[in-house]
Each structure stands twice: as C-alpha cells, then as structure tokens.
Amino acid sequence: MTAFRARLTDMDIRRLIKATDEDERAAAAHKLCRSIDRAELTDEDREAAQKILRVLANDAAELVRRSMAVTLKASDLIPHDVARRLAADVDSVALPIIGFSPVFTDEDLIEIIQAGSAVRQIAIAARPRVSRDVAEALSVDGCEQAVRTLASNDNADLSERAMARTIDRFGDAPEIVAALAYRQVLPLDITEKLIALASDAVREHLVSRHAVAPETAIRLATFARERATVDLVDQAASSADLPRFVAQLNARKALTASLLLRALARGQMTLFEHGLAELTSTPHSRAWLMIHDAGPLGLKALYDRAGLPPRLFQAYRAGVDTWRALQAEGADTSGEAFRERMLERFLTQRPNAPRDDLAYLMERLDQAAPPVMKAANAA
Template structure:
C-alpha cells in the first residue's frame, strides 16, 4: 500500500500536464485510471486517487476526460460530485458514466432524464440496474428510444403503472409493444392491453409465455374483447384449467351471450359447456348432459337458467345440433379441420345471430386453416 501511495503523488499529475499532446495525455490518463481501479486502496490512497480524478475531470482536452470516463465508467472510485460534473459534459464523456456509474443516486438519474436529452435518457434506461422511481421518470417523460430501451431492460424495476404509461404513450410503436411483450415478467393488466396492439408473432409469445389464456379475459370493447378471448381459447383448449378461465370471465362480466355463441360456432364445445355451467350455477357434468340431451327440453332448460336472451336460442340450438351431427359422422372434434367444417356448416344454416357475430364468424372462416380435404382439392 505504501509503495502504491508513492505512485499517487503530484508526479503523476505533472506527467499528465507535461505531455506534449492530447493523445499522450489521454494514454497516460487511461493507464493511471486503470491502475487505480485495479489496486486495493486504503483511505489515504483513495483520497489521493480522487484528487487526481478531480483534476482529470477538468482537463481541457475532451480526449483525456473521455479516457477517464471510459476506463472508470463502472467504478465506485469516482466521487459523486465528479460523476455529476461528467454527466453534464459532452456526450462522449457523459454517456459512459451515465450508462454505468454506480455512484449516482436515483435523484441524480431522474434529473438527467428530466433534462430531456434523448441519448442520455437512453443511457439511463439501459443501465445494468434501473430503480423503480427512475423507470417511472423514463416512462413519463422519456423519448421513444428511451422507453424502448427501458422496456427491453429486464433489470429495470418497472412498476405496473409505469408499463401502462409506456403503452399509453407509445402503444402505436410496434417496437415498444414487442419490447414490453418480451419482458420476463408482465403484470396481467399490461399483458391484456398488449394483445390488442401486438403483431401476430408477439401475440403468440404473450399467449405462450405469459399465460394469457386460460386465466385471463381481454379488457377491450365488447366486440374486440369477445373476439380476442375466443381466439386465445384456440391456444388454450388443450390446457386443464378452463374452469378457472371461465370463472374469471364471469367475474369480469365478459362471459357474454355473444362470446359463447362465437365459441360454439367455432366448435369450442368445452368452453361453451363450462360457460353454460358457470352462468347457470350448475355442475359441469349436469350442464353437459342437458346441452347434449337429444330431446327438446334439456338445452332449453340450461339455456334459460343461464339467463341468456330468448332471441338467440335458435342460433345456439343450430350450433349444438351442428356439433352433434359432425360428431355422429365420426369427425375428430379436436383439430383445425373440425373447427373449419363446424363453422362452415353452422353458417350455411343462416342462424339468427347478431350481425356483428356473423361478421366475426365470416372473417374467421376466411382466415382459419382449410380442412385437409379442401387443401387436397386445391392441390389437385
């Protein structure tokens, strides 16, 4: 320690001052900073080192200040007041320090964010760790690039409200929506909002990674909510917790007659059965028996008990009859081929369904995978 202290003398400063050009001073600054950062410093050594750093941070040559910033960007050796001064320097000096220095407080970083420089906001948002208050500031006033960097930083502690604010401000940015969607952890409310905004690929990621279905319903306007929920059940039909999904829908008043009709028309009998049982307050086994009762009374009884509108009963009746006919024909009711045939046959019956539901079902008929027989015919 004594030997090293001998090196941290005015001689080092004089060597920097006497260097003939900026490149030489920058090289000397780099070597000295690296040596100081690697050494085990006692209290006196640390004070001597910080004295040199204060002088270096005020060097007239940008190259010297940058050499110090890059070499000690992640070091706690730089005093906080020096780090703050360097953060106000030109970008080449400021950005490494802003991006990495551990000596900043959250208040320092929030001040940098609110100052409004886009590149410095990005540097804050990309730090190895970002505190919750800092993340909130970026979400509130950060530029689009900074918000994208924050969303992509899984080491940033971004509260649910801050993520919601990011979506409020930049929900039309596909890059920001994707960055938020690919975070390791997402609050339920944010996940739901992203489904409405995301591309097909990102939506698929949300469904599979963040368990959107079958636990959640989509908080959208009535038409979009029902449509998205049924589409998500396509992804979740093989999972075992459909009863919990249906209970959640009902608790949030999303288990609507329209949703159940769309699910039934697309062959999602499990969702339909669980939904009817939930609305009717009837055990699932009993509801299923009543739905598939060959007589005229079973479906009607559970339908009325569920409180569904009388005007839609014939459309529901057509859906159940179509499903039973296809099942009697030996069609596998679990695949895309069945869903397409179910929807196709249901629509040919001209069911007395609301116009918006028919429009949705027609669109699904156009976009769902063709049955194998249709693909073979097209190939021929």
C-alpha cells in the same frame, strides 16, 4: 502492499500534469485509471486516487477526460461530484458515465432525463439497472427511442403506471408495443391494451405467454383463422383465478363439451374438474371426489348432471383413466412432458371423439413433438 498495486501519491499527479501532448496524457490517464480500478486501496490510497480523478476531470483535453470516463465508467471510486461534472461534459465524455456509473442517485438521473438530451436519455434507459422512479421519469419525458430502449431492458423496473403511460404516448409505435409485449412479466390490464395494438405475430405471443381476461380470450378465439387466435385451454389453465375464468366461460356459453374434452386429453385435469363443478353448480372439492374417489359411477353421475353429450362419455372416461394410469406410474402431472405423454396415450386409444377435436389434438401433438420426431414423421 503488493507489487501489482502502485502507491498513489502526489508524484503520480505531477507525472500526469507534466506531459504536454494530449495523446500522451490520455494514455497516462488510461493506464493510471486502470491501475486504480484494479487495486485494493486503503483509505489513504482511495483519497489520493480521488484527488487524481479530480485533476483528470478538470483536464482541458476532451481525450483525457474521455479516457477516464471510459476506463472507470462502472467504478464506484469516482466521487459523486466528479460523476456529476462528467455527466455535464460533452457526449463523448458523459455517455459512458451516464450509462453505467453506480454513484448516481435516482435524483441525478431524473435531472438528466428532464434536461431533454435524447442520447443521454437512451444511455440511462440502457443502464444495467433502472429503478422504478427513473423508469417513471423516462415514461413521462423520454424520447421515443429512449422509451423503446427502456421497454426492451429486462433490468428496468417498469411499474404498471409507467407501462400504461408508455402505451398512451407511443401506442402507435410498433417497436415499442412489441418491446413491451416481450417483457417477462406483464400486468393483465397492460396485456389487454397491448393485444388491441399489437401486430398478429406479437398478439400470438401475448396470448400464448400471458393470461388474458376471459372476455378477451373468448373474443380472440372467435377471430377468423388467419387472425391471431387464442387457445382457451391454454388461457384457462394459465389463469391465476381458474374458477372465475371457468365461470366467465360458462356465462358466455364457451364452456363446451369440446373444450373440456380437449383440456382433459391434454392433461389439464384441474381445468376439467373446475369445468364440471361449474356446469353442475357443485363445489370443486365434491366434484374432485366424484371424479377421482367415488368409484366408476361417480364420474358418470357428474357427467350426466353437467348435461354433456352421452355419446362422448367413453372418450371422457378414457381420458380420466389415462390420467390416473400415468399418475400411478409416478409421472409429474404438472409438467409439459406429462401433457405430451397424456396426449399421445389418449390418442392411441382411438377415442370416439368428434373429428374437429381429434384434428385439434393431433395438431397440438405435432406442435409438441421435438424437431427430430417431426422430421422423421415427415420422411
């Protein structure tokens, strides 16, 4: 036994009980609980410690019980029955334990949620970890602030069903919609629902951070300029099923020469390949060969078959050649840095591209530039 670790015996309990002043007992409880929490306890010590905790949990003074709850709120030393007792206490005692204690089961927490206390629901929603079942219970029975806290908690395991239920209950609450929208991972259906409810700023985040369905992307891309718009190049490139996305774009006549040129100039070669494959009804593997391995005439043959404007072919040719040159230099073609280099080099060649496309590419290049470069350009 080290000098730091005090022996936990009946003497400790008697010393604690002996004090008659509430403040004195609370100070003694805090000191004792802190020693217990830091100590390396043997089984015998642990049994004695839990005996002390049961005494503290039954102390008539709220200040003493709160002292224990705050000091040991995140400790696994508190017995399960004591934790439940404290959770049923007044808020000043219960909330620290409810918000942190690892000894509660999901069933315990769900029972507290269903009891209906808003402040206790909020404490559960903010816990360092919220399981899927507990999150489900909050989505059903939680008050608005508890659900908002849950949606903002990245350590809460929210299922798609819980998110959908949250939207059904609080879809008219902008703060909850925004909290959901800024979660790290969103199912596609949830993203679609949030887009319909979100403010312009939040909608911009959704369409730039999360892939949306092709139909939604096309619809958003046709919004007035002052509305939140979606970049179809970014949306297609981030799609989990690129062939399907490209097919949808083609079905809605959105797979245009302009879109493919913009994608190519920004280094999105896979999107360009799938786009030509879709337009020519050619398997992607064959389109890839014609673009990359069929000599100088392969790209021209595929391009002509796609029905793209002859006057733009040289711009496409410059894009493919630029991509190949950077790849030959050993560039990682999957990174954002590559896309910036690709765009810069493509534009320095003064490609014979439509004015709108050049304006778009220049705008994207300006967005990609680091702050120092932007400041220098402004000067």
